[in-house]
Amino acid sequence: MIKPFVWVPIARFEWKHAVRQWWMVTFTLVFLLFQTMFLISEWSASASPGFSGFHRMTGQLLNMNLLMLPIMAMLMGSLSVAGDKEDQQWDLLSTYPLPRFLLILGKFTGLLTAFTAMITLSYGILGIAGYFLLPSASIQPLIVFLMNSIALIIVFLSIGILMGKLAKSRLQAIALSVVIWFFSLFVIPFLTLNLALFMPAMWVKSWIGLSTLINPAEFMRVSSIFLLGNGEILGAPFYQWNEWFTSAAGYVAVWGYSLGYAGLILFLSSLRRKGRS
């Protein structure tokens, strides 16, 4: 009989292992360093409050989140699985009475907990610093950023786990993660906008909508802009989206999207490839 909570010890082990890694602490410090730099730059320019609306600091934070979190989450997930395969741990676990999906779920949950804890700590420190440096600022955008960062980590961590499952070595896992990151952050948005130039105007909105839905990095970028109440910068065709996103449905959509996307990817990761364990 399958023990439904057998993923819990796997998650605990992954969490313990992740937080003992020097690179995890280094990443948190670098992330915090960038955040602090943006905060100080906003504070020194203090004519406009940094935490209210889509200003320079929020723009910088959004770009940093989109550049750093997906690649880190994918590397974390893919190296964890590919490392287990290279070290034969994966083979050993496949001899245990352990359904593949629960093994994947355990790894995902443990890594997610570790990464989320680090990011939350970093945002927490930023929030405290912001409270003293920019007392008039609202905390709401910071919470939107934190929530969207976690949603971003959920999606890209699951993609990383799939990449680790497909890779034969750690090196391949890194290469696959970097390729996906590059496509997701640069190639797909570039192609989306450039192809839109050649489309009939009536198709453009649907085309951009579809491309945004398929590409999680773009979805998180767009949803962050809407959730921060700055959807108007995207232009008149997206006013309707702005209204919808700024209601409670917006938060549900971001989390539903992120959990649904991750669930699908984790399910694919748990499928056995023919002739492999």
Place this chain on the structure above:
Amino acid sequence: MGMSESTHPVVRVENLSKKIKSHTILEPVSFELEGGTCLSLCGGNGAGKSTLIRMLVGILPPSQGLIHLFGRNGQRLNDEARSMIGYMPDQLIFPRAMTALDILLFYGSLRGVDRRRISEVLEMVGLSRVADQKVGGFSKGMNQRLLFAQALLHNPALILMDEPTGGLDPNWIITFESIVQNLTKQGTTIIFSTHDLRTVEQVADRVIILDRGKMLVDQSVTEIKETYGSVEHAFFAFL
């Protein structure tokens, strides 16, 4: 141990073979093993020993043939049958930042093993004093002993080990032999591959000698000693 007490042999292999593309790794082999028997797989590098073990534990799918473990199809083992198998791979690298105790607690929790049993097994393999040390600082022999402990944790009815004595010092080889002898006396079935022919003579009831994927010998150690004088002489007579 319910299933091992049934009338079925613990292990039954029929015409099991492995090919990767056009390259034959293991030509068809067949054998049966009763409960409480210790079988040693011997042969040079590339003989097919590890492939056979990996197919038996379900890591590698066979190209042809059948595996029956505890009377069940070895490729469709249920959780009950899986929990009766212990496996020790040849070169597993444990996460360096974890302690020996962390690792056994982890594997133990997947098998529902309590902490008392974990301490008992750590004591058995001589790692009690270093249980709280990170395995990144362990020697090859200590790593092998931890891997052996992992396979013993849940008192399995069938243990499969791939080169378990590799990297062990002579004292620990003797301890390993004594643990294996005790386990077989208690009814545990053991299959292990090795290059250590002295250990084979000490603990194995039966020997299969493989060479480049072919099974050359499948005899009891007693028969081999009668015919060739020792397992070592038999090994060199065939290879």
